[in-house]
Each structure stands twice: as structure tokens, then as C-alpha cells.
Amino acid sequence: MPAIQVKNLCKTYVRRPFLGAKVEKPVLTGIDLTLQSGQVLGLVGESGCGKSTLCKVLLGIEPITSGSVEIFGENISGLSRTSWKELRRKMQVIYQDPYASLDPRFSVYQLLSEPLQIHGLYPNKSERKKYLRELLTAVQLDPVILDRYPHEFSGGQRQRIAIARALALKPQILIADEPVSALDVSVQAQILNLLKTIQRERKLSVLFVTHDFAVARFLCDEIAVMQQGKIVEQGPAEQIFEHPQHGYTQKLLSAVPSVEAAL
Amino acid sequence: MMRFVLRRLCLLPLVVLGVTFLLFFLTQRLSPEMRASLYVKDPRQMGALEEVIREYGLRDNVFKQYGRWLKNVAQGDLGYSPSANMPVLQALKKYLPATIQLAFVTMILVVFFGVWFGAASAVHKDKWQDNLARFVSVGGFSLPIFVLGLILLMVFYGQLHWFAPGGYSIQTDIIIHGGTFKTYTGFLLIDSLLNGQWRVFGDVFSHLILPAITLCIGSFALMVRVMRSSMLEELGKDYVRTARAKGLAEYQVIYKHAGKNAIIPVITLAGIQFVRLLGGTVIVETIFDYPGIGRFGVLAAQQLDIAGILGFSLLVAVLFVFGNLLCDLLYTAVDPRIRLE
Amino acid sequence: MRLLKRIYKNKTSLCGLILVTLFALTALLAPVLAPVENPNNPYQLPQAGYQIEPHPPSAQHWFGTTEQQYDLYYGVVWGTRLAFKIGITVTLLAFLIGLLIGGIAAYFGGKVDEALMRLTDVVFAVPSLVLAMVIAAMLGPDLKNMMIALTAVAWPSYARLVRGDILSIKQQGYVTAARTLGASGLRIFTRHIVPNAIYPSVVVASLDIGYVVLTAASLSFLGLGAQPGTADWGQLIAMARNWVLGTPGHPLAYWYTVVAPGGAIFLFVLGWNLLGDAFRDILDPRQG
Numbered sequence: 001m002p003a004i005q006v007k008n009l010c011k012t013y014v015r016r017p018f019l020g021a022k023v024e025k026p027v028l029t030g031i032d033l034t035l036q037s038g039q040v041l042g043l044v045g046e047s048g049c050g051k052s053t054l055c056k057v058l059l060g061i062e063p064i065t066s067g068s069v070e071i072f073g074e075n076i077s078g079l080s081r082t083s084w085k086e087l088r089r090k091m092q093v094i095y096q097d098p099y100a101s102l103d104p105r106f107s108v109y110q111l112l113s114e115p116l117q118i119h120g121l122y123p124n125k126s127e128r129k130k131y132l133r134e135l136l137t138a139v140q141l142d143p144v145i146l147d148r149y150p151h152e153f154s155g156g157q158r159q160r161i162a163i164a165r166a167l168a169l170k171p172q173i174l175i176a177d178e179p180v181s182a183l184d185v186s187v188q189a190q191i192l193n194l195l196k197t198i199q200r201e202r203k204l205s206v207l208f209v210t211h212d213f214a215v216a217r218f219l220c221d222e223i224a225v226m227q228q229g230k231i232v233e234q235g236p237a238e239q240i241f242e243h244p245q246h247g248y249t250q251k252l253l254s255a256v257p258s259v260e261a262a263l
Numbered sequence: 264m265m266r267f268v269l270r271r272l273c274l275l276p277l278v279v280l281g282v283t284f285l286l287f288f289l290t291q292r293l294s295p296e297m298r299a300s301l302y303v304k305d306p307r308q309m310g311a312l313e314e315v316i317r318e319y320g321l322r323d324n325v326f327k328q329y330g331r332w333l334k335n336v337a338q339g340d341l342g343y344s345p346s347a348n349m350p351v352l353q354a355l356k357k358y359l360p361a362t363i364q365l366a367f368v369t370m371i372l373v374v375f376f377g378v379w380f381g382a383a384s385a386v387h388k389d390k391w392q393d394n395l396a397r398f399v400s401v402g403g404f405s406l407p408i409f410v411l412g413l414i415l416l417m418v419f420y421g422q423l424h425w426f427a428p429g430g431y432s433i434q435t436d437i438i439i440h441g442g443t444f445k446t447y448t449g450f451l452l453i454d455s456l457l458n459g460q461w462r463v464f465g466d467v468f469s470h471l472i473l474p475a476i477t478l479c480i481g482s483f484a485l486m487v488r489v490m491r492s493s494m495l496e497e498l499g500k501d502y503v504r505t506a507r508a509k510g511l512a513e514y515q516v517i518y519k520h521a522g523k524n525a526i527i528p529v530i531t532l533a534g535i536q537f538v539r540l541l542g543g544t545v546i547v548e549t550i551f552d553y554p555g556i557g558r559f560g561v562l563a564a565q566q567l568d569i570a571g572i573l574g575f576s577l578l579v580a581v582l583f584v585f586g587n588l589l590c591d592l593l594y595t596a597v598d599p600r601i602r603l604e
Numbered sequence: 605m606r607l608l609k610r611i612y613k614n615k616t617s618l619c620g621l622i623l624v625t626l627f628a629l630t631a632l633l634a635p636v637l638a639p640v641e642n643p644n645n646p647y648q649l650p651q652a653g654y655q656i657e658p659h660p661p662s663a664q665h666w667f668g669t670t671e672q673q674y675d676l677y678y679g680v681v682w683g684t685r686l687a688f689k690i691g692i693t694v695t696l697l698a699f700l701i702g703l704l705i706g707g708i709a710a711y712f713g714g715k716v717d718e719a720l721m722r723l724t725d726v727v728f729a730v731p732s733l734v735l736a737m738v739i740a741a742m743l744g745p746d747l748k749n750m751m752i753a754l755t756a757v758a759w760p761s762y763a764r765l766v767r768g769d770i771l772s773i774k775q776q777g778y779v780t781a782a783r784t785l786g787a788s789g790l791r792i793f794t795r796h797i798v799p800n801a802i803y804p805s806v807v808v809a810s811l812d813i814g815y816v817v818l819t820a821a822s823l824s825f826l827g828l829g830a831q832p833g834t835a836d837w838g839q840l841i842a843m844a845r846n847w848v849l850g851t852p853g854h855p856l857a858y859w860y861t862v863v864a865p866g867g868a869i870f871l872f873v874l875g876w877n878l879l880g881d882a883f884r885d886i887l888d889p890r891q892g
Contacts, residue, residue, distance in 0.1 A: 059784050088786035100777030103796050114795075115785045165785075274725065281726035282735075289742040401616070401881075405874035407818055409825045409841060410866035417848045417862065421855035542731030546822055550845070560734065561826055564741035572738055580729045 001073050003173050003205035004035040004058065009067035011050075011057055011229075027053045029229045031067070035173070040199060040206040042220030042237065044213060044252070050229040051209045055177045058207070059093055060084055071173070089119055092166035096178040098158035102150040108161055109146040112136075115168045135164045140194060156187035163194065167202075174199075175207045180215060192218055213253060217241055225249045271588050280333075282580045283573065287329045290569050295321040298569055336577070342570030346562045351574035354559055359578070360449035361430060362548070362555035366540045369475040373482045374533050378526060380483075381490020385498060385525075386517055396487050403484030408543055412477040412550035419473060426473045430554040435466045474551045478543050482536040486529060493528050497521040534593050538586035541579060620878025627872055631685040638681040647686055647835045649674040658847055658858050667864040671843045674833065676864040682835035683865065687872060690747075690820045691813035694754045699809040701755070702762025703802065709763065710770035711793055721767075724760035732757040733819055740828040747836075750829035754820060762809055769801035776800075807883055814876025821869050840865035 011028035027050045035041045045051050056062040058069060060076060069076045071091060079087065095101040102111055112132045115121075122128035133143035139160040150158055159179060166174060176195065180188040196219055199206055210216050216223055217237060224234040225248065233246040244250045290298060299315040315321075321328065335342070341351035349357075384396035419425045431439070431451070438444055438460060439451075447457050452471075455463035497503060498521050506516045544557035552558070556578065563571030630637065634646075641650040652665070652673040661668040667676035709720040727735065736753045743749035773779065774797060782792045823829040824838030832839065844861035851857045 061780060061783060085786045088784065093781075093784050095777055095781060097777055101781045103778040103782075103800070105799050114782065114787070118786045118788075118791070162781075165781075169785075274722070277722065278725050278729045281722070282729050285726060286738060286742070289739065292742065401877065402870075402874065405814075405877050406870050407821060407866070407873070409822060409838075410862065410870060413841065413844060413848050413862045413866070417850070417856060417859065421849045539731065542733040545734055545737060546825070549826060561737070564737050565827055567741060572741065576730060576734070576738055579731070579734055583731060584729050 001037065002034045002070075003037045003039075003072060004033070004207065005070040005073075006031050006033040006054075006058075007068045007070075008032060009054075009057065009069060010065045011053055011062065012065045027229055028057070028065075031229070031231055033224055033231060033234070035205055035207050036222075037172075037205050038203050039221045040208055040219055042216035042223045043207060043209045043226060044211065044216050044223060045226030046211055046252075049226045051211075051226055052177060054226075055093070055175055055207075055209060058175060059091070060087075085119070089169045090171055091173040091175065092169060092171040093175040093177065094159070094162055094166050094179045097182050098155055098162050099150075099182075101162055102158055104150055107147055107149055108136075111150070111161060112146075112165050112168055115165060119169060121169070132164075132168075135168055138167065138198070139164045154187075155183050156191060159183060159187075159191055160194065163191075163198070167198070170202075171204070173205045173207070175209070177209045178211070179208075181211065188215070195219065213241075225252070268588075268592065271591075275584055275588070278584055279577070279580045283332075283577055284329055286573060286576050287332060288325055290573070291325055293567070293569065297567060332573070341574040341577075344559075344563060344568050344571035344574070346566040346568035346571050347559055351570050354571070355556065355574055355578055356449070358554060358556045358559045361451070361553065362541075362544050362557060364450050364452055365471060365474055365478065365544065365548075365553065365555055366537060368471050369478045369482075369540060370533060370537050372475055373479045373486050373536065374529070376479075377483050377486025378490050378529055381487045381529070382494050382517070382522060382525070384487065384491045385494035388495065393491075396491065400484040400487040400491075403480045403487075406480060408477050408480060408546050409550060411480055412473075412547060415473050415477055416550065426469055428473075428551045428553070429470060431463070431467050431470055435463050438463055470551075470553070474547045474553050477550070478540060478547045481543065482540065485536065486532065489532050490525065490529050494521060494525040497525040531590070531593055534590045535587075538583055538590060541583060541586075614882055616878050617882030620875045620880075620882065623871055623875025624879055627684050627875065628688070630681055631688045634681050634685040638678045647682055649679055649682075649833050649835050651675075651833075658861050660857075661860055668860040670840060670861045671846060674840075674843070676840065676860065679835045679840050680837075680864055680868045683837045683840065683868060684872070686830075686834075686836055687817045687820075687869075688813075690751060690754075691817045694751050694758060694816045694820070695809055695813050697751075697755045698758035699762050699806070701759040702764075702809075703766050703805075705759065706763035706766030707770065707793075707798065710767045710774070711789075717767075720763070724763055727757060727760040733822055736819060736823060737826060737828055740823055745828045745831065747830050747834070750820060750823050753823070754816060758812070758816065762805060765805045765808060766801060769805060770797055773797050773801045811876060811880040811883055814873045814880070817876075818869070818873050837865045837869045841869075 009028055009031040010026070013025045013027060015023045015025070031054065033041075033043075033054075043051055043054070053062065057064055058071075058076075060079070064077050071087060074083075074087070076084075076087070106114070109129075109132065112135060113122075113128055116128060116131075122131050129146070132146060136143045136145065141157065141160050141164070145153075150161070153161065163179075179195070180191050183191060192215065195206070195208075198204065199219075206219075208216065208219055220237045222235065223237050223240040224231050225240070225246065226232070227248045233240065233244070233249050240249065241253070244253055295316045296312050298321050299312045299319070319331070339352060341355070343349075344351045344354050347354040380396045380399065384393045387393050416428065420427055444458055444460065444463075445454070447454050451467045452464060455461075455467060498517075500521075503516060503521050506520050507513075511520075541557075544555060545561055546557070547553065548555045548558035549561045556575065559571065560575040560579070562568070563575055640646045642648045652669060652675060655673055656671060658671055659665065659669045659673070665675050665677060667680060670676055670679070705720055705724075709717040730738075736750075736757045739753035739756055740750050743752060779792055779796055782796055787795075820829060821836070821838030821841070824834075824836050825842045827842060830836035830839040832843065841862065844858070844865070847858035847861050849855060
């Protein structure tokens with residue numbers, strides 16, 4: 001069973017002004033996408049093509065206009081609140097901006113224990129602490145930082161904390177929405193390596209959203225190329241890089257200066 | 264843009280209704296006898312209050328009473344004001360021109376001196392002129408108008424005998440009510456000129472000066488600040504440097520180029536302040552015994568003259584809401600970068 | 605701590621801090637500075653005789669006495685305490701109401717939001733001094749009613765402030781992040797949104813104390829607040845009104861009746877304004 005199966009998904013934003021007719025803005029128009037279990041699917045496209053909207057729909061933050069999304073065979077439209085909560089344990093997300101995604105008033109301990117609190121896991125305090133220390137070690141951070149606050153860390157360190165938070169619920173699917181594009185190039189490579197290690201160890205299914213082909217090639221088994229709310233090409237990573245079929249993919253690839261050098 | 268104006272115009276009566284209903288609701292705390300004065304048109308009727316209470320159903324529920332009050336307002340009947348000893352509508356008509364006159368003169372003072380001080384402050388940044396202007400503006404913000412008003416009264420009336428409180432002197436009163444003086448606009452400053460009465464004009468003007476100076480203090484302080492920062496910003500821009508590089512004289516650079524652009528935010532601010540002055544007139548008119556709408560409101564409030572209070576609040580709300588709308592429009596008209604949403 | 609350091613560096617804001625601190629000390633030490641004569645009501649001014657005419661400063665009455673021999677020094681000292689009492693009570697109450705209303709408006713949005721915001725429009729439709737004056741008059745002139753009137757006109761600006769802050773915090777990444785962790789709406793609101801939205805508003809609100817005290821003094825001056833004989837600055841200035849013209853030949857004879865309470869209120873408001881300017885500069889994100 002595929003981890004995520006998207007069929008003919010459409011998303012239209014509607015704005016209704018005080019006076020005058022409503023304005024419709026289609027963002028996703030007929031998306032078909034499959035993320036196989038245990039694989040890394042790269043979703044590549046320029047900014048504004050609808051990548052982030054697709055993530056929001058998958059995460060249930062934005063409602064679906066039409067079409068269907070199935071996660072482990074379960075259709076997400078019309079899910080009850082409790083089913084959504086269950087689903088969140090299986091599917092977690094890493095956001096682009098590690099400066100925005102961590103509440104500045106929360107210590108690392110509070111940040112990481114929030115998902116556990118919400119889902120009632122590790123109620124015993126010492127066990128919870130032990131688990132959180134393991135998590136921090138897994139993302140290659142020093143476990144002593146539990147009492148510190150986000151503003152004391154660099155962008156790369158924050159993103160590691162965000163990854164640890166996403167892993168806290170032991171999800172099977174990880175959605176990574178441009179997780180490295182806000183970071184320095186030197187830090188990017190470290191985070192990408194970390195994601196690769198974690199994915200292999202935990203056999204995660206990852207939807208990796210990026211605008212950067214070089215990054216996608218390093219990490220992904222499959223690539224889907226997105227343009228203006230449509231998937232124009234999907235296939236195994238090697239095939240997309242060696243023999244791009246669609247003109248848009250070719251154009252994007254030719255704009256990448258040197259794939260090898262970037263890594 | 265049109266949408267914004269329409270929306271605001273739709274909300275306008277709602278807001279005014281809201282204010283008057285709120286106040287009307289508060290009046291219900293008072294005894295029906297006190298409220299009966301709302302419906303009394305003639306002081307001779309004041310004796311038969313119980314009759315009035317029954318006649319107008321002052322023991323009915325609030326909504327019914329409010330509806331009746333609104334109906335009366337729609338017909339131009341705002342009730343009788345014991346504190347002013349005349350119908351409320353007549354009192355408002357009588358006192359409003361004096362207040363507008365006062366606010367107008369105040370605004371001229373504010374803009375003129377505000378721009379002058381502010382510009383001087385910016386041009387002579389960090390010199391004594393600047394320090395003085397900044398000191399005055401911080402001080403002006405903090406000096407309560409009733410303290411300033413009393414000090415001015417002490418010095419210019421008590422000590423120097425230059426200006427007197429009130430709206431005009433007894434001699435002027437005799438001329439105005441002597442029968443030959445024609446009322447054209449209700450604004451004494453204008454009417455006196457139209458009547459060719461220079462002495463009346465001078466007298467009215469001299470009674471205006473102290474209240475106007477007192478009233479202008481807060482807005483003046485704000486104006487100096489805005490003009491100063493606006494001017495500093497303009498003086499730092501490339502076109503000013505270009506003008507200097509061209510070899511223009513410094514005063515031309517300052518007045519023809521920088522000054523012209525720097526004044527834009529000041530003008531819009533002046534519009535906003537004009538509306539805000541309404542609050543200050545309450546205090547100033549009381550101190551100087553100036554026969555305007557503010558003093559009428561205070562007297563009504565002090566004597567629990569409900570009809571007067573409601574009429575005063577209604578007028579102020581309408582003026583204030585309209586004024587604010589006009590300011591917002593003015594603001595967009597002057598600065599095309601601002602879009603109203 | 606960083607705030608204090610920056611205030612210390614700026615000369616004018618340091619002046620503000622010193623002024624406010626001095627007033628706060630005066631308020632705290634009022635019983636020491638001016639011993640109470642009537643323990644039942646320390647805000648009642650002691651009267652030295654019943655002569656109408658004010659008396660100039662002397663060894664017994666440092667600031668002189670005003671109409672009916674009320675001691676001005678006592679009035680200024682205890683007036684400071686009263687000013688803080690009024691300022692803090694009104695600001696705190698208004699802020700709590702504003703927090704509640706603004707929070708409800710932002711949390712529920714839609715029609716609830718629209719209705720509550722129109723309610724704030726209603727209060728904003730009249731200048732705050734005028735509205736407070738009218739409300740105080742209707743409730744009857746005394747100290748408590750004046751505080752109610754001031755609270756009634758002050759809360760809408762906090763409601764709007766809090767609402768705006770909450771709406772902008774709602775857009776923050778960590779709110780979406782909490783949602784994707786499975787947090788409920790209420791949990792997000794109370795654990796993430798409110799704690800982050802509240803702090804800037806708290807600073808802004810506390811700096812309004814000076815303005816509240818100024819408005820309170822205006823109401824007392826108009827006879828719609830503290831009653832005659834109360835140690836209240838506005839009330840003392842109202843009494844001075846009868847004496848601005850002095851005696852024949854000595855027009856400035858009673859200057860102290862205006863200068864003592866007037867100077868107190870001026871310095872008090874000045875202190876808060878100077879402090880407020882510094883805070884606004886610091887809070888302004890454009891200044892980094």
C-alpha cells in the first residue's frame with residue numbers, strides 16, 4: 001500500500017469581498033501523486049507553483065476542493081477530529097523556517113514534549129526525559145540543551161530540534177517542506193545527511209519538497225516535477241535527471257550549474 | 264476604495280446609534296422625574312413632572328423609550344435643556360459656531376507654529392533650536408491643558424490685562440443684540456466683518472486667543488515632532504543633495520524642495536488633529552468660560568441635564584465619526600501609496 | 605534587563621525613569637512623608653482652620669494651603685498615591701477586559717469578531733474624555749464611578765491591540781506547527797497564541813498609566829471625579845480656579861495653588877511620556 005496516494009486533487013482559494021462578485025484562484029489543478037512506503041519522493045518546482053499548498057492540504061490545514069488524498073489507504077476528507085489526531089501520529093512535518101516554527105517562549109524540553117503531551121505518551125517524567133535525550137542524540141544534538149530556549153541556537157541547530165520534534169511521535173511519513181532552503185549552504189549538507197541517515201534507520205516514507213534539483217538528487221528515490229499547480233513529470237530520480245521528458249524539467253535542469261559541485 | 268467608503272458610510276449610523284443607545288441605557292439609572300426633563304419644552308412645565316412621566320411613558324422599557332427618543336430626534340426635537348435654559352437644538356445651534364471658530368483658529372496656530380518649529384528643529388539638528396523645539400514638544404505633550412489654561416489666565420488676564428475670559432465683552436454684546444447687527448453665518452468672526460464692525464471682530468478675536476493657545480498645546484507638540492522627522496527624512500534624500508550640488512542657495516533647497524515634500528504628512532495630521540480637538544474644547548471652554556459646545560456639554564453633565572447630555576453626545580459623535588472618515592479619505596488622497604482595505 | 609540598559613543609555617528616557625521612580629517612592633512612602641490625620645480616610649485632606657483664602661508656603665505648610673486651608677503638601681503627596689491607585693486600577697481592569705474581548709474576537713472570528721469590533725467602534729466614536737465625562741456624570745460624581753467611566757473608555761484600544769497581535773501570531777509558523785502536532789484549538793490558543801501576544805500589549809498598557817491619570821485629573825477638574833477635600837491633583841487644581849486672579853495689586857498672589865498640584869501632574873505625565881518614548885523606540889521592530 002502506498003504511504004500517500006493523491007488522485008486528481010484540486011484546490012481553489014475563494015475570496016469573497018464585502019461587495020462585488022467572489023474571486024476564485026485555482027492553485028492546484030488535478031494533481032496525481034504517489035509516495036511509496038519507505039521511499040523518498042522529491043517534489044520539485046519553482047516558488048509559487050503550489051508545492052506548499054499541496055503540503056497544507058496533505059496535512060489537513062487547508063480543505064480539499066475536489067479529488068482525493070489517501071494516507072495508508074485512509075481517505076483524509078471528512079475525517080473526524082479524533083481520526084485526524086491519530087493520523088498525525090503517523091505523519092509529521094518539518095517546516096522551512098526554523099526561526100518561525102519553534103515557539104520562542106518554549107524551552108527545548110517543552111517544545112519536544114508538546115507532541116507527547118498532546119498524544120498522552122510517556123506520562124512518566126523521568127522516562128519522558130530519557131526519551132527526549134535519545135531523540136536529541138538521534139539528531140546529533142547534545143542532550144544537555146533541554147533547558148535552553150530557541151533563540152540561543154543557530155538555524156541549523158533549530159532545524160535539528162524541529163526534526164527531533166517531528167520524530168517524537170515515531171511517525172511513518174515525514175513531510176519536509178523545503179527544510180534546508182532557509183539555511184546556509186554549509187549547514188544544508190549536514191541537515192541533508194542527517195535526514196538521509198534518519199530515513200534509512202527508521203525506514204520513513206518522505207515527501208521532500210524543494211526548489212533545488214541538486215538537493216533532490218542527493219536524497220530522493222523518485223522525483224515529481226510541478227509547474228503551476230500540475231505535476232508535469234514523475235519518475236525514478238535517475239531517469240528524470242538523465243532523460244528528462246518534459247520541456248519544463250529540461251529547462252529547470254539546465255539552470256542547475258553543476259549538480260556534482262553543489263554537493 | 265469606493266467599497267471602503269461605502270462600508271464606512273453604512274457603519275456610520277450604526278455607530279452613532281450605538282453611542283446614543285449606550286448613553287440612553289445609562290440614563291435609566293436615574294429616576295423618571297429626572298428624565299422627564301427630556302420632554303419638557305417650556306420651563307413652566309417643570310412643575311408638572313408626574314404628568315410628563317405618564318404622558319411619555321418614562322417607566323416603559325428602555326427600547327420603547329429609546330425608540331421614542333429617536334423618533335423625536337428625527338423630527339428635530341432633542342428636548343429641553345434646563346442647564347442652558349433653552350431647547351437643546353437651539354443651544355447646539357447657538358454654541359457650535361463658536362467652537363468651530365475656536366478649533367479653526369487653533370488649527371491655524373498649530374500648523375503655522377508646528378511647521379515652523381519642526382522645520383527649524385530639523386534644519387538645525389542637535390543645535391539649540393532643535394533642543395528647544397524638542398523640549399517644547401515633550402513638555403507640551405505632558406502639560407495638562409487645564410494647568411496651562413489657568414497659568415495663562417493668571418498671567419495674561421490677572422497680571423497683564425491683555426485678554427479676558429468669555430466669548431466677547433459687554434460692549435460687543437450690546438452691539439450684537441442691539442438690533443442692527445445682522446447674523447449671516449453664526450460665526451462671529453465672519454459676521455462682524457460682513458457687518459463692517461471692526462471693533463467686534465477685534466474683541467471676539469482677542470477672546471479667542473487664550474483658549475486657542477491653550478487648546479493647541481498638545482497638537483502643536485505632535486506637529487513639531489512629525490514635521491521634524493518628516494523634514495529630516497526629506498533632507499537626507501538624494502534629490503536634496505542634487506539640489507545642493509547644483510549650487511542652489513541653502514534656503515531654496517530647504518523651502519522649495521525639502522519643505523514642500525515634508526509638509527504632506529503634516530497636513531494630513533492637521534486634519535486628524537482638527538477632529539481630536541473636540542475633546543480638548545470641553546476643558547478649555549470651561550476654563551475660559553467660552554460660550555461653545557464644550558462648555559454646554561460640561562454644564563449639562565455637571566447638572567445632570569440628560570437632554571443636554573444626549574444632544575451634546577449625539578452631535579459630538581456625528582462630528583467625530585464624519586471627521587474621522589474625511590481624514591482617512593484625505594489621507595489616501597494625499598498619499599497614493601496608502602490603500603484602504 | 606536589556607531594556608533597562610538601553611533606557612540607562614538614553615538621557616531623556618533616564619530622566620523619565622527617575623521621575624517615575626521618584627513618584628512611585630512618594631506614593632509608597634506617603635504615610636511617612638505626610639503623616640495621616642484621619643486614619644479612616646487617608647485621602648481626606650487635613651484642614652488647618654476654615655478661612656476661605658489660601659495661605660502661601662510656610663514652615664508648617666511647605667506648599668502653602670489652598671481654599672479653606674487644605675494643606676497642599678499633603679495633597680501633592682497623597683495625590684501621588686491616589687494617582688497610582690487610579691492609574692494602575694484602571695489600566696489593569698481595562699487591560700483585562702480588553703484581553704478578554706480581543707481574545708474572544710480573534711479566537712472565534714467571523715460574526716463574533718465583527719460584532720465586538722463594532723462595539724469598540726461605538727466607544728471610539730466619541731473622544732474618550734467626552735465619553736468618560738458623560739458616563740461619570742450619569743453614574744454620579746465620585747472616585748469609584750470615575751474609575752468605572754475611565755475603564756469603560758479605555759478597554760477598546762486594548763481589545764483592538766490584543767486582537768491584532770493575536771491575529772498576527774496566528775500566522776506564525778509555530779502555530780501551524782502545533783496544529784500539525786495534533787494540538788486542539790484551545791490548547792494552541794492558550795499555550796502558544798496568548799502568551800506570545802500578550803507581552804507587547806502589557807508594555808503598551810502599562811505606559812498608558814500617565815495618560816489615564818491625566819484624564820482622571822481632567823474629570824476631577826470638571827467636578828465629575830474626586831470630591832472637594834480629596835487629595836487629588838485635578839480636584840486641587842479645580843479649587844485653584846477661584847483664585848487665579850489674585851488680590852487687587854497682586855494678581856499672582858495665589859500662584860502656589862496652581863503650581864503645586866499642576867507641577868506634580870505635569871512631572872508625573874512627563875515622566876511616563878519620556879519612558880513611553882523610549883519603550884516605543886525599543887519595541888519598534890524597524891529599529892532592530
